Amino acid sequence: xxxxxxxxxxxxxxxxxxxxxxxxxxxxxxxxxxxxxxxxxxxxxxxxxxxxxxxxxxxxxxxxxxxxxxxxxxxxxxxxxxxxxxxxxxxxxxxxxxxxxxxxxxxxxxxxxxxxxxxxxxxxxxxxxxxxxxxxxxxxxxxxxxxxxxxxxxxxxxxxxxxxxxxxxxxxxxxxxxxxxxxxxxxxxxxxxxxxxxxxxxxxxxxxxxxxxxxxxxxxxxxxxxxxxxxxxxxxxxxxxxxxxxxxxxxxxxxxxxxxxxxxxxxxxxxxxxxxxxxxxxxxxxxxxxxxxxxxxxxxxxxxxxxxxxxxxxxxxxxxxxxxxxxxxxxxxxxxxxxxxxxxxxxxxxxxxxxxxxxxxxxxxxxxxxxxxxxxxxxxxxxxxxxxxxxxxxxxxxxxxxx
Numbered sequence: 001x002x003x004x005x006x007x008x009x010x011x012x013x014x015x016x017x018x019x020x021x022x023x024x025x026x027x028x029x030x031x032x033x034x035x036x037x038x039x040x041x042x043x044x045x046x047x048x049x050x051x052x053x054x055x056x057x058x059x060x061x062x063x064x065x066x067x068x069x070x071x072x073x074x075x076x077x078x079x080x081x082x083x084x085x086x087x088x089x090x091x092x093x094x095x096x097x098x099x100x101x102x103x104x105x106x107x108x109x110x111x112x113x114x115x116x117x118x119x120x121x122x123x124x125x126x127x128x129x130x131x132x133x134x135x136x137x138x139x140x141x142x143x144x145x146x147x148x149x150x151x152x153x154x155x156x157x158x159x160x161x162x163x164x165x166x167x168x169x170x171x172x173x174x175x176x177x178x179x180x181x182x183x184x185x186x187x188x189x190x191x192x193x194x195x196x197x198x199x200x201x202x203x204x205x206x207x208x209x210x211x212x213x214x215x216x217x218x219x220x221x222x223x224x225x226x227x228x229x230x231x232x233x234x235x236x237x238x239x240x241x242x243x244x245x246x247x248x249x250x251x252x253x254x255x256x257x258x259x260x261x262x263x264x265x266x267x268x269x270x271x272x273x274x275x276x277x278x279x280x281x282x283x284x285x286x287x288x289x290x291x292x293x294x295x296x297x298x299x300x301x302x303x304x305x306x307x308x309x310x311x312x313x314x315x316x317x318x319x320x321x322x323x324x325x326x327x328x329x330x331x332x333x334x335x336x337x338x339x340x341x342x343x344x345x346x347x348x349x350x351x352x353x354x355x356x357x358x359x360x361x362x363x364x365x366x367x368x369x370x371x372x373x374x375x376x377x378x379x380x381x382x383x384x385x386x387x388x389x390x391x392x393x394x395x396x397x398x399x400x401x402x403x
Contacts, residue, residue: 003030005317008037008046009327009368009376018044027054027217029281032319034288035376036327036368041213045287046327048319052282054217055228055275057201059284064194064232065239066154066287067271068298068324070309070387071184071247072165073254074263078182079160082390085257086352090391092253093156097246100395101151104144104192111147114245118143121241125234129226137196138234145191146238147245151395152332153325153362154188156246159306159387165267183387184250184264185307187300189273190239197235201228220282232275240269267309268296272324287324291315291381299381300325301370303355303362304347306388308374310381318380326370335366351389358396 004023008015015038022043023031030050037046042058049059075081082089098105107115122138149156160180190197204224205216218225247264254262275284289297293314299322300307314320330338341356344363348355374383 002028005032005319007035007318007376008033009035009372011037012039014039015044018042019047022047022049022059022215025215025217027051030319032317032321034318034321034323035373036287036323036325038328040286042215043284043286046323047284047286048288048321049284049286050278050281050319051217051284052280053220055220055225055232055282056215056217056284057198057205057228058213058215059286060198060232060275061273061286062195062198063189063273064198064235065271066189066194066273067187067239067243067269068300068307069184069186069243069247069269070267070298070307072265072267073182073184073251074265075260079180079390081258082158082182082254086391088257089158089253090352090393092257093250093393096249096253097156097393098148099151099393101397103148103395104141105147107144109147110143111245111248114146114241114248115143117241118146118238121234121237125230128230129223130230131200131227134197134200134227134231138193142193145193146242147249148191148242149186149188149246149393149395150191151397154395155186155300155303156250156393157185157306157387157389158250158391159183159185159389161309161385161387163385165309165385184247185298185300185387186243186246186250188239188243188246190235191242193238194235197231201231204228236271236274239271243269268298270297283319285321288321289324289381290320291318291322292320297322297381299323299370299374302326302364302367303353303389303392303394304351304364305370306386308370308386309384311384312381313379315380318377322377322381323373326367326373328366329368330366332361332366335361335363339363339365351392353389353392354394354396356396359394362394
């Protein structure tokens with residue numbers, strides 16, 4: 001008998017049907033639905049699906065390696081300085097990091113260290129089974145997706161927590177002078193790389209079916225399976241590298257605006273869209289944060305309420321997972337119709353952010369209550385601290401020109 005657990009908060013029928021379709025596949029051994037679950041492509045967002053011998057590209061989805069990085073930044077009276085210079089910082093980061101659909105980087109703007117890491121990834125990829133057309137893309141414009149944030153629910157955020165987690169300070173107490181810590185939190189994935197890979201292997205797995213966005217499994221030992229697992233590994237590492245590059249660019253902007261050297265420390269950089277091997281099985285997480293005992297993670301809420309740093313409790317019922325965010329309460333189309341700019345602006349009072357018609361579908365009200373979501377998974381993760389937003393960046397939607 002399969003072990004199936006549903007922790008979703010008020011899921012609609014479409015979400016439940018998607019989940020049922022997935023866990024009824026004969027190669028699925030276990031499944032769980034996280035509290036933030038809502039309808040997605042083929043598999044619902046918030047689904048964790050454990051398979052034997054098979055991987056399913058459509059369950060990983062188009063945004064391979066989507067995840068979050070949290071970096072603690074250190075400096076005397078840093079919180080106060082950021083508040084005083086928020087407009088300059090906002091403009092500097094926006095100029096330095098490409099944001100939005102289709103926005104890519106110029107190679108000259110990518111740091112040397114990141115380019116060197118990319119070459120290492122590429123060389124490892126070449127050693128294992130791959131398709132010529134995929135390699136051509138990786139050797140071409142793929143690198144230009146590094147250091148880019150994308151659109152939708154992806155973001156860059158500067159925020160603060162009232163708990164200081166670093167163990168070092170000038171006076172040796174572990175506490176900063178202003179009794180708060182400043183953080184860079186970034187939510188993004190492998191960008192155009194993951195999208196092209198997903199589309200290519202969804203079509204390969206569908207074997208000619210034009211409706212390729214369905215559940216088409218690939219056996220791990222098949223030629224296609226070996227290729228997909230290789231490019232999947234590449235894409236997951238690419239996503240981690242992408243977020244690191246953006247974190248460095250935010251630090252550079254802070255140093256430029258504040259005129260001082262900024263110390264920083266990586267707290268976690270974690271993917272929540274993947275299929276990863278685990279003791280002879282594959283764990284597919286479609287928008288779910290890994291939460292093994294002691295494992296660090298970040299769960300973003302919304303533009304107003306910020307993010308939670310968490311540690312996993314290793315709960316087997318949750319399949320060592322938790323939500324990857326608050327989960328949408330309104331679809332993007334519904335949110336655009338439901339909310340006015342006045343409501344959006346009011347909800348973001350006191351926070352410098354990308355608040356516009358192009359991001360209204362990301363208004364805080366479009367999401368489920370993050371505090372309810374966190375309470376629903378208290379047996380899976382413990383909250384380390386909440387990071388509240390100071391400045392938030394998002395890629396705006398392009399407005400189509402009327403003919």
